[in-house]
Amino acid sequence: MDGITQHNTYRNDTGTAVPTIRIFKGDILHTPTPDAFEVVEDGFIIVDNGTVRRITSALPSEYANLPVADCNGSLIIPGFNDLHIHAPQYPMAGLGFDYELLPWLERYTFPAEANFADPEITQRWYKRFLNKLWSVGTLRFSAFATLHAGSTLELMRLSQRSGLRPVIGKVNMDRNAPESLIESTDDSLAATQKLIEKSRELTPDIGFIITPRFVPSTTPELMQGLGALVERYDLPVQSHLDENFGEIDWVRELHPDIPSYAEVYEHYGLMPEGRTIMAHCVHTSERERALLKARHVYLAHCAQSNMNLTSGIMPVRRNLDYGLTISIASDVGAGHVPDINHHIVQSIEASKMLSMLPEHQGERPLLLPEAFYMATKAGGSFFGRVGSFEPGYDFDALVIREDDNPLGLSPQERLERYIYAGDDRSITHRFVAGREIPLPFPDIA
Amino acid sequence: MDGITQHNTYRNDTGTAVPTIRIFKGDILHTPTPDAFEVVEDGFIIVDNGTVRRITSALPSEYANLPVADCNGSLIIPGFNDLHIHAPQYPMAGLGFDYELLPWLERYTFPAEANFADPEITQRWYKRFLNKLWSVGTLRFSAFATLHAGSTLELMRLSQRSGLRPVIGKVNMDRNAPESLIESTDDSLAATQKLIEKSRELTPDIGFIITPRFVPSTTPELMQGLGALVERYDLPVQSHLDENFGEIDWVRELHPDIPSYAEVYEHYGLMPEGRTIMAHCVHTSERERALLKARHVYLAHCAQSNMNLTSGIMPVRRNLDYGLTISIASDVGAGHVPDINHHIVQSIEASKMLSMLPEHQGERPLLLPEAFYMATKAGGSFFGRVGSFEPGYDFDALVIREDDNPLGLSPQERLERYIYAGDDRSITHRFVAGREIPLPFPDIA
Numbered sequence: 006m007d008g009i010t011q012h013n014t015y016r017n018d019t020g021t022a023v024p025t026i027r028i029f030k031g032d033i034l035h036t037p038t039p040d041a042f043e044v045v046e047d048g049f050i051i052v053d054n055g056t057v058r059r060i061t062s063a064l065p066s067e068y069a070n071l072p073v074a075d076c077n078g079s080l081i082i083p084g085f086n087d088l089h090i091h092a093p094q095y096p097m098a099g100l101g102f103d104y105e106l107l108p109w110l111e112r113y114t115f116p117a118e119a120n121f122a123d124p125e126i127t128q129r130w131y132k133r134f135l136n137k138l139w140s141v142g143t144l145r146f147s148a149f150a151t152l153h154a155g156s157t158l159e160l161m162r163l164s165q166r167s168g169l170r171p172v173i174g175k176v177n178m179d180r181n182a183p184e185s186l187i188e189s190t191d192d193s194l195a196a197t198q199k200l201i202e203k204s205r206e207l208t209p210d211i212g213f214i215i216t217p218r219f220v221p222s223t224t225p226e227l228m229q230g231l232g233a234l235v236e237r238y239d240l241p242v243q244s245h246l247d248e249n250f251g252e253i254d255w256v257r258e259l260h261p262d263i264p265s266y267a268e269v270y271e272h273y274g275l276m277p278e279g280r281t282i283m284a285h286c287v288h289t290s291e292r293e294r295a296l297l298k299a300r301h302v303y304l305a306h307c308a309q310s311n312m313n314l315t316s317g318i319m320p321v322r323r324n325l326d327y328g329l330t331i332s333i334a335s336d337v338g339a340g341h342v343p344d345i346n347h348h349i350v351q352s353i354e355a356s357k358m359l360s361m362l363p364e365h366q367g368e369r370p371l372l373l374p375e376a377f378y379m380a381t382k383a384g385g386s387f388f389g390r391v392g393s394f395e396p397g398y399d400f401d402a403l404v405i406r407e408d409d410n411p412l413g414l415s416p417q418e419r420l421e422r423y424i425y426a427g428d429d430r431s432i433t434h435r436f437v438a439g440r441e442i443p444l445p446f447p448d449i450a
Numbered sequence: 451m452d453g454i455t456q457h458n459t460y461r462n463d464t465g466t467a468v469p470t471i472r473i474f475k476g477d478i479l480h481t482p483t484p485d486a487f488e489v490v491e492d493g494f495i496i497v498d499n500g501t502v503r504r505i506t507s508a509l510p511s512e513y514a515n516l517p518v519a520d521c522n523g524s525l526i527i528p529g530f531n532d533l534h535i536h537a538p539q540y541p542m543a544g545l546g547f548d549y550e551l552l553p554w555l556e557r558y559t560f561p562a563e564a565n566f567a568d569p570e571i572t573q574r575w576y577k578r579f580l581n582k583l584w585s586v587g588t589l590r591f592s593a594f595a596t597l598h599a600g601s602t603l604e605l606m607r608l609s610q611r612s613g614l615r616p617v618i619g620k621v622n623m624d625r626n627a628p629e630s631l632i633e634s635t636d637d638s639l640a641a642t643q644k645l646i647e648k649s650r651e652l653t654p655d656i657g658f659i660i661t662p663r664f665v666p667s668t669t670p671e672l673m674q675g676l677g678a679l680v681e682r683y684d685l686p687v688q689s690h691l692d693e694n695f696g697e698i699d700w701v702r703e704l705h706p707d708i709p710s711y712a713e714v715y716e717h718y719g720l721m722p723e724g725r726t727i728m729a730h731c732v733h734t735s736e737r738e739r740a741l742l743k744a745r746h747v748y749l750a751h752c753a754q755s756n757m758n759l760t761s762g763i764m765p766v767r768r769n770l771d772y773g774l775t776i777s778i779a780s781d782v783g784a785g786h787v788p789d790i791n792h793h794i795v796q797s798i799e800a801s802k803m804l805s806m807l808p809e810h811q812g813e814r815p816l817l818l819p820e821a822f823y824m825a826t827k828a829g830g831s832f833f834g835r836v837g838s839f840e841p842g843y844d845f846d847a848l849v850i851r852e853d854d855n856p857l858g859l860s861p862q863e864r865l866e867r868y869i870y871a872g873d874d875r876s877i878t879h880r881f882v883a884g885r886e887i888p889l890p891f892p893d894i895a
Binding site (some may be wrong): 099100228312354358423 | 455541543544545546547754757758760762763772786787796798799802803805806807813817818857863866867870871872873
């Protein structure tokens, strides 16, 4: 695999400088559609200025004189995208799952988030967090930070340095929160606006995303104000929706005049079309599903979290058949690991469990290429042309070095084994938009 | 952690030689009962000739002059026990889960097992298998080999060399199997008997376990003959029971005169009291549960496998309340990884899923100490006094080195994080009956 970091510019016949071309060789797999893997064994990906030009099984003569980054014997797959993760909860991921949701929040989540008022904790843990996402191959993600504007900006700066390409939001909450994690409506809005402007200047590659924690922790005034920011700065939105029944009842009590939970977000301008992520959506009503579809909302399916907190299982097959866009997300810290390959498996398992219930009988469980598509192209499309190796897509890629393959497995079987039984140790290289990304913070354990 | 491999014999006041004593210091956790972890932070385990003498938070003066293996900052927990694993399926663990059970068996499982007619594959893959179990901390286990007697004996010899302490069975199958994996009744019985005697001579620390694959693949004559071997050699038995409805119907068709699947095993002398392991038990009837209880059968709960193959979920809470003995098992290759910490999590998750169904409403999901107990003491008791640090128990232990603990977590929280989010990289030392076990086959990748 020598030469994999070679760069090169060449001149064409007419002597004109052409953009940087890079060629990668290996067993290429991706999912342009959810039905099946497209596999090119021992093929080439031609990347032009960070963008995929084409995949080919034989190198055209025009590229014959260019050096090739040879990943022979390795798989080349799109990077993973995680549309729902709580960065400050990473330190306590895996703790407290014998508790119910509310004591879990009080005992683990809220104290963990309150810690990020401290700049030293911010530095240490956000660096660890970014190292960890890098290690497991999550190259783009949408993260909740905390309500602390300074700490959130620091996460954006560290992300800018890392080479990973997330969108990040300062959490807003001005009601129903512990004293250590609440802000006034005005402060919340002012700090958010300032952060939007500052981050545009300081972290040009890291998007800002408007992040009301969820309806119960944001007053109508705050939601209204955030909706105005969405409009003014043309921003995306992320929040939680329909995670469990207690939460849904609570929203109904808080907003008796609005017919459904999802419509509260819509009412306050927090559901911009094609730019909204809603996590969980375990118990959505028909009415809500119609709205989510009309607004082209990205559903973030968090199967592991929903098992850990006994929330339920999203009816993924029904939602897909209905035409909703579903990505796979870790929801760390309610999910215990950020590894998207594990979440692909857990989504399939959850779907199989659901298919055994009488009311879901006959629903086909998720197949591997479908779940892989959700974790790559479906989630990636939130960021643009990301998550596939079709022409024009950003070259976001992982190089996976499996075993020495004594069993003579096909590329798809090797991918399957990595997804089910592999971990970060199998990932040897990571590329974002054509650029190889080294471990972001090697000084941090 | 220097000194952890020190041995030593000392003389007491009267000058009499006393047995070898070893003292381990660290954060000790185990589950003498399923209700709660017993935790001795910064405590001592005194081990006498491989057996736990006591745990103490302060070292008694009689031991004051002995060196202590200081695992300060690490957790010391009992080793994991896995009561159901298919050794020859390890190479294809993680493959084929988009298929239903029957095509999965035909495409992956049976060819994988047929490979073990080859001595080279036997050597290579059984060494890898043992290395892998060592790495994840599975110190004792009950394995299905294949029907090949030579290859099975080799697995026993390699196990003897490894220092791990499994019981192993040659699979018997003389009906309803592919041509590459079937034997005549007489050959099956003769080979099994020969293997029992040979292994007693050659592998004194590795138990032999009678292993009819499952009722549909063993004729009444074979089961009868195996029952006679159980009696004659006083052997334990392992098999499969009530994994899915198709299998249960099939058994009913094959044995219409016997009222239930479990009773077929009993009828043929294949349910020796306190020495029988039955894997899965997802769909047991009341009648069967009574029999399993009366015979003190070890149920091997394979939650991951049961999700992968869409088999269902064992009603663990009900079975525990009823008084059944349940251990946690990987069922590799229908489970995709052998890591028992992951199977602990998956058992808890499965139990939470079940608790959300109307017919299981009000059933408390498994708590972490209960699942840990199942994976240590419940499974370990099949092997004797194993799986706990109570006095008289074998010192089977794992030393777990977690993070540098900047969050000030309690020992139980650190254990919880290892179980949910850790892997083999956290295990620094492994002991079986007091003896430290190095990587069994370091020459194998």
